[in-house]
Amino acid sequence: MTDSRTRAVVAGASMAGLLAARVLSETFDRVTLVERDDLPAEPVPRRGVPQGRHPHGVLARGVQVLDELFPALLEELAAHGAVVGDMQQDVRWYVDGHLLRQQPIGMQGIGLTRPLLEDRVRARVLALPGVDVVAPADVDGFVLADGRVTGVRIRRGNRSAGPQTTDVLPADLVVDATGRGSHTPAWLESQGLPRPAEERIDVGMRYTTWVLPRRPGDLGGDRACLIGATVARPRFGAALSVEGDRWIVGAGGYRGDAAPTDLAGFRDYVATLPASELCELVSDREPVDDPHTYHFASSTRRRYEQLTRFPDGLLVTGDALSSFNPVYGQGITVAALEALALRKVLAAGADRSARRFFRRVARLIDVPWDMAAGGDLRIPSVSGPRLLRVRVMNAYVARVQAASAVDAAVGRAFLLVANLTDPPQKLLRPRFAASVLLKARHAGPVAAPVAGSGSAVGLPRPREVSPAEAVGAEHDRPLRER
Ligand SMILES: Cc1cc2nc3c(=O)[nH]c(=O)nc-3n(C[C@H](O)[C@H](O)[C@H](O)COP(=O)(O)OP(=O)(O)OC[C@H]3O[C@@H](n4cnc5c(N)ncnc54)[C@H](O)[C@@H]3O)c2cc1C
Known part of the structure; x- marks a missing residue:
């Protein structure tokens, strides 16, 4: 990012792109979203977000951030049913x-429904001064000059409805929010730059x-x-x-x-x-x-923070950065927290903003990633590294969950952590742990290890990151999209 904040371009106008645009509009004169789909005027499912037909809950922390970024959004959503x-x-x-x-x-x-949430958030974002959307248009790649990204190449029009026209949108900052199928790793490689390592469960x-x-x-x-x-x-x-x-x-x-x-x-x-x-x-x-x-197919995390060579002027957010087993309901909340991280990085100036952003969000992602990975690794058929700390924590979380059935205060503490409102360390305080072990006995036998539940909690990790499986990029495909 240069010191100039004339224009930011956000690739992808789903939840992560909209939340990034909301924050960018505070400091950039103009923010342009580029979206592949022809955006519907009504809250209906769309092709680029096939998961939108499935249940979407927003964790409590995500609700708080949405309410902060869009005052009275909850009331507006309630008015829509x-x-x-x-x-x-x-x-x-x-x-x-x-x-x-x-x-x-x-x-x-x-x-x-997920389409209603996106519809209302999109309406709020597009009403902000200086924010516009180019849709339908495909982001085809980025413009690289002197080691920094200075714009995006786009193809305007709907690819299935005839020829598209190509164009370049100049930008002081580009944010990739194109979801799990993000082409940024492949684009980096095409420019002779390293791809981020990828972890997968x-x-x-x-x-x-x-x-x-x-x-x-x-x-x-x-x-x-x-x-x-x-x-x-x-x-x-x-x-x-x-x-x-x-x-x-x-x-x-x-x-x-x-x-x-x-x-x-x-x-x-x-x-x-x-x-x-x-x-x-x-x-x-x-x-x-x-x-x-x-x-x-898999929870996937791209480790951009580990790259030693990465062009300035480009950031990656949302599912393009990390996507979690959906049963934990974390994706939108993490995208919202990344938007807050972006706001902080922008406030601290332009210098080395990509490095600062990726480091900050890596720490943020550690918590939900460990929760999802820890919960999933309880299932014997799920492959991945079952480190001692994961096994110990799963055994303890099993007792927290059992105690939650008989003690509402334990349940409250557990839910605050599972909803990303409190840090996992809160469940490890000695007095709390002693109470958990006592109460768990009254809840019947604990089946250890215990399955992920959409609300598992991961062990606070030591700073060295577990050796996860580094595998090539993959994209899941919806089996059927009606
Ligand atoms: C089955 C399922 C259930 C889920 N349930 C929950 C839940 O309960 N709670 C929760 O918080 N999260 C849930 N998630 C995750 C959640 O859907 C995502 O985390 C959230 O939508 C944020 O995604 P995103 O904006 O990063 O990417 P996406 O929502 O995937 O959006 C990417 C956008 O980029 C556009 N795009 C892609 N390529 C291009 C291109 N080249 N040019 C221009 N535009 C492009 C797409 O059309 C799309 O609009 C679930 C996911 C799945 C799969």
């Missing part, structure tokens, strides 16, 4: 087969999702039910109440264990989950839509 409620009182969290004690935690959650998650009508009294008025996998039954389920008086219900498993796409088969599948709520919801009503599936 989103279901706002308490994260502990109104949600049934099943972790390792234990139902967390329900009581108010004072953290707000929102139940809504191969989870092979299969999602099958249905939308169902919601009736008064469903789940006793609770607004969501999240059922984590266990080692004995490595399958998850999620039911979120969303706008339009609907439930969005997803279920699936690890390493290709997919829930069927016929209703009878899906009903049988959810009957095998460690809790019965989803079964109750899907057994007595017809869905409002066909099912949708998604294959998420």
